[in-house]
Amino acid sequence: MTDAATSADRPAAVEFHRVTKIYAPATPREYVAISDVSFTIPDIVDHGEISSFLGPSGCGKSTVLRLVAGLEPQHPPTSGTVHVLGRPILGPASDRGMVFQDYTSFDNRTVLDNVAFGLECQGMSRDDRHALARDWIAKVGLDPDRDGAKYPHELSGGMRQRVAIARTLVLRPRIILMDEPFGALDPATRLDMQDLLVALWREVQATVLFVTHSVEEAVYLGDRVFVMATTPGRIAEEIRLPAASAPARETQSQPWFHEQVQALHARMQRIEAEARRPNGRGG
Ligand SMILES: Nc1ncnc2c1ncn2[C@@H]1O[C@H](COP(=O)(O)OP(=O)(O)O)[C@@H](O)[C@H]1O
Numbered sequence: 566m567t568d569a570a571t572s573a574d575r576p577a578a579v580e581f582h583r584v585t586k587i588y589a590p591a592t593p594r595e596y597v598a599i600s601d602v603s604f605t606i607p608d609i610v611d612h613g614e615i616s617s618f619l620g621p622s623g624c625g626k627s628t629v630l631r632l633v634a635g636l637e638p639q640h641p642p643t644s645g646t647v648h649v650l651g652r653p654i655l656g657p658a659s660d661r662g663m664v665f666q667d668y669t670s671f672d673n674r675t676v677l678d679n680v681a682f683g684l685e686c687q688g689m690s691r692d693d694r695h696a697l698a699r700d701w702i703a704k705v706g707l708d709p710d711r712d713g714a715k716y717p718h719e720l721s722g723g724m725r726q727r728v729a730i731a732r733t734l735v736l737r738p739r740i741i742l743m744d745e746p747f748g749a750l751d752p753a754t755r756l757d758m759q760d761l762l763v764a765l766w767r768e769v770q771a772t773v774l775f776v777t778h779s780v781e782e783a784v785y786l787g788d789r790v791f792v793m794a795t796t797p798g799r800i801a802e803e804i805r806l807p808a809a810s811a812p813a814r815e816t817q818s819q820p821w822f823h824e825q826v827q828a829l830h831a832r833m834q835r836i837e838a839e840a841r842r843p844n845g846r847g848g
Protein backbone atom coordinates (compact mmCIF):
# COMPACT_ATOMS: atom_id res chain seq x y z
CA MET A 566 0.00 0.00 0.00
CA THR A 567 1.17 3.50 -0.71
CA ASP A 568 1.42 6.25 1.88
CA ALA A 569 -1.56 7.95 0.31
CA ALA A 570 -3.68 4.79 0.53
CA THR A 571 -2.73 4.05 4.14
CA SER A 572 -3.33 7.59 5.33
CA ALA A 573 -6.50 8.24 3.32
CA ASP A 574 -8.83 6.53 5.79
CA ARG A 575 -7.17 7.88 8.94
CA PRO A 576 -7.77 11.26 10.52
CA ALA A 577 -4.93 13.70 9.86
CA ALA A 578 -2.18 14.00 12.50
CA VAL A 579 -2.71 17.77 12.54
CA GLU A 580 -5.29 19.77 10.62
CA PHE A 581 -5.78 23.55 10.62
CA HIS A 582 -8.93 24.77 8.93
CA ARG A 583 -9.10 28.52 8.30
CA VAL A 584 -7.48 29.40 11.62
CA THR A 585 -7.17 33.04 12.63
CA LYS A 586 -5.65 34.22 15.90
CA ILE A 587 -6.15 37.80 17.03
CA TYR A 588 -4.37 38.84 20.22
CA ALA A 589 -6.00 41.41 22.51
CA PRO A 590 -9.15 41.62 20.34
CA ALA A 591 -11.30 44.75 20.57
CA THR A 592 -8.54 46.66 22.37
CA PRO A 593 -6.10 49.29 21.01
CA ARG A 594 -3.43 46.54 21.05
CA GLU A 595 -5.44 44.21 18.82
CA TYR A 596 -3.08 42.23 16.60
CA VAL A 597 -3.80 39.66 13.89
CA ALA A 598 -1.02 37.12 14.43
CA ILE A 599 -2.17 34.55 11.87
CA SER A 600 -4.96 34.81 9.37
CA ASP A 601 -6.92 32.07 7.60
CA VAL A 602 -4.27 29.38 8.02
CA SER A 603 -5.17 25.96 6.64
CA PHE A 604 -2.92 22.92 6.32
CA THR A 605 -3.05 19.17 6.75
CA ILE A 606 -0.30 16.88 8.00
CA PRO A 607 -1.33 13.28 7.32
CA ASP A 608 -0.92 10.51 9.88
CA ILE A 609 1.05 7.90 7.97
CA VAL A 610 0.89 4.39 9.43
CA ASP A 611 4.06 3.41 11.32
CA HIS A 612 5.98 6.33 9.96
CA GLY A 613 5.15 9.91 10.95
CA GLU A 614 6.51 12.93 9.17
CA ILE A 615 8.67 15.89 10.04
CA SER A 616 7.13 19.19 8.95
CA SER A 617 9.30 22.29 9.12
CA PHE A 618 7.76 25.71 9.69
CA LEU A 619 10.06 28.36 8.27
CA GLY A 620 9.48 32.09 8.31
CA PRO A 621 10.66 35.50 9.48
CA SER A 622 10.42 36.53 13.10
CA GLY A 623 6.87 37.44 14.08
CA CYS A 624 5.12 35.51 11.29
CA GLY A 625 3.26 33.35 13.79
CA LYS A 626 5.34 30.16 13.94
CA SER A 627 5.13 29.90 17.73
CA THR A 628 1.46 30.81 17.59
CA VAL A 629 0.80 27.84 15.27
CA LEU A 630 2.78 25.45 17.47
CA ARG A 631 1.21 26.60 20.72
CA LEU A 632 -2.26 26.26 19.19
CA VAL A 633 -1.44 22.61 18.50
CA ALA A 634 -0.13 22.25 22.06
CA GLY A 635 -3.37 23.75 23.38
CA LEU A 636 -1.49 26.39 25.38
CA GLU A 637 -3.03 29.72 26.33
CA PRO A 638 -3.29 32.49 25.28
CA GLN A 639 -2.81 31.08 21.74
CA HIS A 640 -5.48 28.45 22.43
CA PRO A 641 -8.30 28.72 21.54
CA PRO A 642 -8.10 30.28 18.07
CA THR A 643 -10.23 33.36 17.38
CA SER A 644 -11.85 31.52 14.48
CA GLY A 645 -11.34 28.30 12.57
CA THR A 646 -10.60 24.82 13.90
CA VAL A 647 -7.53 22.85 14.95
CA HIS A 648 -7.78 19.05 15.03
CA VAL A 649 -5.18 16.55 16.21
CA LEU A 650 -5.68 12.90 15.28
CA GLY A 651 -9.27 13.67 14.36
CA ARG A 652 -10.23 15.37 17.63
CA PRO A 653 -10.64 19.08 18.37
CA ILE A 654 -8.08 20.46 20.82
CA LEU A 655 -9.37 21.22 24.30
CA GLY A 656 -6.02 21.99 25.97
CA PRO A 657 -2.64 20.35 26.60
CA ALA A 658 -2.62 16.53 26.71
CA SER A 659 -0.09 13.71 26.71
CA ASP A 660 -0.60 12.93 22.99
CA ARG A 661 1.41 16.12 22.29
CA GLY A 662 4.85 16.97 23.69
CA MET A 663 6.74 20.25 23.30
CA VAL A 664 10.44 21.12 23.23
CA PHE A 665 11.30 24.83 23.48
CA GLN A 666 14.45 26.76 22.56
CA ASP A 667 15.01 27.92 26.12
CA TYR A 668 16.06 25.24 28.45
CA THR A 669 13.00 24.50 30.53
CA SER A 670 14.07 21.81 33.00
CA PHE A 671 13.87 22.25 36.76
CA ASP A 672 17.12 23.65 38.21
CA ASN A 673 16.68 21.88 41.53
CA ARG A 674 16.18 18.40 40.03
CA THR A 675 18.86 16.10 38.68
CA VAL A 676 18.83 15.11 35.03
CA LEU A 677 17.33 11.77 36.04
CA ASP A 678 14.49 13.42 37.96
CA ASN A 679 13.92 15.95 35.19
CA VAL A 680 13.53 13.20 32.60
CA ALA A 681 11.32 11.21 35.00
CA PHE A 682 9.16 14.23 35.87
CA GLY A 683 6.30 13.58 33.42
CA LEU A 684 6.17 9.91 34.42
CA GLU A 685 5.99 10.98 38.07
CA CYS A 686 3.03 13.19 37.18
CA GLN A 687 1.39 10.16 35.59
CA GLY A 688 1.79 8.28 38.89
CA MET A 689 4.43 5.77 37.76
CA SER A 690 6.41 4.16 40.62
CA ARG A 691 9.87 5.49 41.44
CA ASP A 692 11.74 2.39 40.25
CA ASP A 693 9.80 2.15 36.98
CA ARG A 694 10.14 5.80 36.10
CA HIS A 695 13.85 5.84 36.92
CA ALA A 696 14.45 2.76 34.76
CA LEU A 697 12.61 4.33 31.83
CA ALA A 698 14.31 7.71 32.34
CA ARG A 699 17.73 6.01 32.32
CA ASP A 700 16.86 4.36 28.98
CA TRP A 701 16.00 7.73 27.50
CA ILE A 702 19.06 9.46 28.93
CA ALA A 703 21.12 6.86 27.05
CA LYS A 704 19.04 7.21 23.88
CA VAL A 705 19.81 10.93 23.68
CA GLY A 706 23.52 10.18 23.98
CA LEU A 707 24.13 10.94 27.66
CA ASP A 708 25.50 8.66 30.37
CA PRO A 709 22.74 7.58 32.79
CA ASP A 710 25.18 7.22 35.72
CA ARG A 711 27.47 10.17 35.21
CA ASP A 712 25.10 12.69 33.58
CA GLY A 713 21.90 11.45 35.25
CA ALA A 714 23.13 12.67 38.64
CA LYS A 715 24.05 16.16 37.35
CA TYR A 716 21.99 19.30 37.80
CA PRO A 717 21.03 21.44 34.77
CA HIS A 718 23.61 24.17 35.52
CA GLU A 719 26.35 21.54 35.18
CA LEU A 720 25.44 20.84 31.53
CA SER A 721 26.41 22.43 28.19
CA GLY A 722 23.68 23.89 25.97
CA GLY A 723 23.70 20.81 23.73
CA MET A 724 23.41 18.49 26.73
CA ARG A 725 20.54 20.55 28.09
CA GLN A 726 18.62 20.18 24.85
CA ARG A 727 19.31 16.43 24.90
CA VAL A 728 17.68 16.36 28.34
CA ALA A 729 14.74 18.44 27.06
CA ILE A 730 14.23 15.95 24.21
CA ALA A 731 14.47 12.95 26.56
CA ARG A 732 12.01 14.58 28.94
CA THR A 733 9.45 14.95 26.14
CA LEU A 734 10.02 11.66 24.28
CA VAL A 735 9.96 9.46 27.41
CA LEU A 736 6.22 10.16 27.43
CA ARG A 737 5.91 8.82 23.85
CA PRO A 738 3.71 11.61 22.44
CA ARG A 739 2.24 10.96 18.98
CA ILE A 740 2.87 14.60 18.06
CA ILE A 741 6.17 16.29 18.91
CA LEU A 742 6.24 20.09 18.80
CA MET A 743 9.66 21.72 18.61
CA ASP A 744 10.02 25.52 18.73
CA GLU A 745 13.50 26.48 17.47
CA PRO A 746 14.98 23.82 19.77
CA PHE A 747 18.49 24.10 18.34
CA GLY A 748 18.48 27.86 17.73
CA ALA A 749 20.88 28.66 20.58
CA LEU A 750 23.44 25.94 19.78
CA ASP A 751 26.74 26.30 17.94
CA PRO A 752 26.73 25.04 14.30
CA ALA A 753 28.53 21.72 14.95
CA THR A 754 26.35 20.83 17.95
CA ARG A 755 23.33 21.79 15.89
CA LEU A 756 24.19 19.24 13.18
CA ASP A 757 24.73 16.56 15.84
CA MET A 758 21.32 17.36 17.31
CA GLN A 759 19.68 17.17 13.87
CA ASP A 760 21.14 13.67 13.46
CA LEU A 761 19.93 12.72 16.93
CA LEU A 762 16.43 13.98 16.19
CA VAL A 763 16.22 12.00 12.93
CA ALA A 764 17.43 8.82 14.68
CA LEU A 765 14.94 9.16 17.54
CA TRP A 766 12.11 10.14 15.22
CA ARG A 767 12.66 6.90 13.25
CA GLU A 768 12.39 4.99 16.49
CA VAL A 769 9.28 6.66 17.91
CA GLN A 770 7.57 7.22 14.51
CA ALA A 771 5.85 10.33 15.74
CA THR A 772 4.69 13.33 13.73
CA VAL A 773 7.08 16.22 14.31
CA LEU A 774 6.26 19.92 13.81
CA PHE A 775 9.59 21.72 13.79
CA VAL A 776 9.84 25.51 13.86
CA THR A 777 13.09 27.03 12.68
CA HIS A 778 14.70 30.20 11.34
CA SER A 779 17.29 28.15 9.49
CA VAL A 780 16.61 27.32 5.84
CA GLU A 781 19.25 24.54 5.97
CA GLU A 782 17.64 22.96 9.02
CA ALA A 783 14.16 23.20 7.51
CA VAL A 784 15.27 21.52 4.28
CA TYR A 785 17.36 18.82 5.96
CA LEU A 786 14.74 17.77 8.51
CA GLY A 787 11.53 18.42 6.63
CA ASP A 788 9.48 15.91 4.65
CA ARG A 789 7.58 19.08 4.00
CA VAL A 790 8.32 22.74 4.60
CA PHE A 791 5.61 25.26 5.34
CA VAL A 792 6.99 28.63 4.30
CA MET A 793 5.30 31.37 6.28
CA ALA A 794 4.92 35.06 5.45
CA THR A 795 3.91 37.90 7.68
CA THR A 796 1.47 40.79 8.21
CA PRO A 797 -0.68 38.91 8.66
CA GLY A 798 1.01 35.61 9.45
CA ARG A 799 0.06 33.03 6.86
CA ILE A 800 1.30 30.00 4.95
CA ALA A 801 2.81 31.23 1.69
CA GLU A 802 3.86 27.87 0.31
CA GLU A 803 4.05 24.16 1.10
CA ILE A 804 7.04 22.30 -0.33
CA ARG A 805 7.52 18.50 -0.35
CA LEU A 806 11.07 17.25 0.07
CA PRO A 807 12.91 13.93 0.36
CA ALA A 808 12.89 12.71 3.98
CA ALA A 809 16.17 12.93 5.88
CA SER A 810 17.89 9.66 4.99
CA ALA A 811 21.61 10.34 5.47
CA PRO A 812 23.53 12.14 8.23
CA ALA A 813 23.14 15.93 8.24
CA ARG A 814 26.73 16.67 7.19
CA GLU A 815 26.48 14.27 4.24
CA THR A 816 23.10 15.52 2.99
CA GLN A 817 24.10 19.13 3.41
CA SER A 818 26.98 18.74 0.96
CA GLN A 819 24.80 17.38 -1.86
CA PRO A 820 23.84 19.42 -4.96
CA TRP A 821 20.05 18.95 -4.60
CA PHE A 822 20.30 20.22 -1.06
CA HIS A 823 22.15 23.40 -2.13
CA GLU A 824 19.63 24.04 -4.90
CA GLN A 825 16.69 23.75 -2.50
CA VAL A 826 18.40 25.92 0.09
CA GLN A 827 19.24 28.63 -2.46
CA ALA A 828 15.71 28.69 -3.84
CA LEU A 829 14.27 28.94 -0.33
CA HIS A 830 16.72 31.66 0.71
CA ALA A 831 15.57 33.68 -2.31
CA ARG A 832 11.94 33.05 -1.38
CA MET A 833 12.61 34.12 2.21
CA GLN A 834 14.34 37.31 1.06
CA ARG A 835 11.29 38.24 -1.00
CA ILE A 836 9.01 37.55 1.97
CA GLU A 837 11.17 39.65 4.29
CA ALA A 838 11.35 42.52 1.77
CA GLU A 839 7.56 42.38 1.42
CA ALA A 840 7.18 42.54 5.21
CA ARG A 841 9.33 45.70 5.35
CA ARG A 842 7.06 47.59 2.94
CA PRO A 843 4.89 50.13 4.80
CA ASN A 844 1.60 48.55 3.83
CA GLY A 845 2.61 44.95 4.47
CA ARG A 846 1.89 42.68 1.57
CA GLY A 847 2.59 45.29 -1.12
CA GLY A 848 2.46 44.26 -4.77
N1 LIG B 1 0.50 36.73 23.83
C1 LIG B 1 0.60 37.65 22.85
N2 LIG B 1 -0.05 38.81 22.92
C2 LIG B 1 0.04 39.73 21.93
N3 LIG B 1 0.74 39.55 20.80
C3 LIG B 1 1.42 38.40 20.66
C4 LIG B 1 1.39 37.38 21.67
N4 LIG B 1 2.16 36.35 21.25
C5 LIG B 1 2.64 36.72 20.05
N5 LIG B 1 2.20 37.94 19.68
C6 LIG B 1 2.50 38.64 18.42
O1 LIG B 1 2.02 37.84 17.36
C7 LIG B 1 2.95 37.80 16.27
C8 LIG B 1 3.36 36.36 16.01
O2 LIG B 1 4.10 35.90 17.13
P1 LIG B 1 4.82 34.49 17.15
O3 LIG B 1 3.83 33.43 16.89
O4 LIG B 1 5.56 34.42 18.44
O5 LIG B 1 5.83 34.62 15.92
P2 LIG B 1 7.18 33.80 15.55
O6 LIG B 1 7.26 32.61 16.45
O7 LIG B 1 7.04 33.46 14.11
O8 LIG B 1 8.31 34.76 15.76
C9 LIG B 1 4.10 38.70 16.69
O9 LIG B 1 3.91 39.97 16.11
C10 LIG B 1 3.98 38.78 18.20
O10 LIG B 1 4.48 40.01 18.68
Ligand SMILES: [Mg+2]
Pocket residue numbers: 626627628744
Ligand atom coordinates in the same frame (compact mmCIF):
# COMPACT_ATOMS: atom_id res chain seq x y z
MG1 LIG C 1 8.65 32.01 17.87
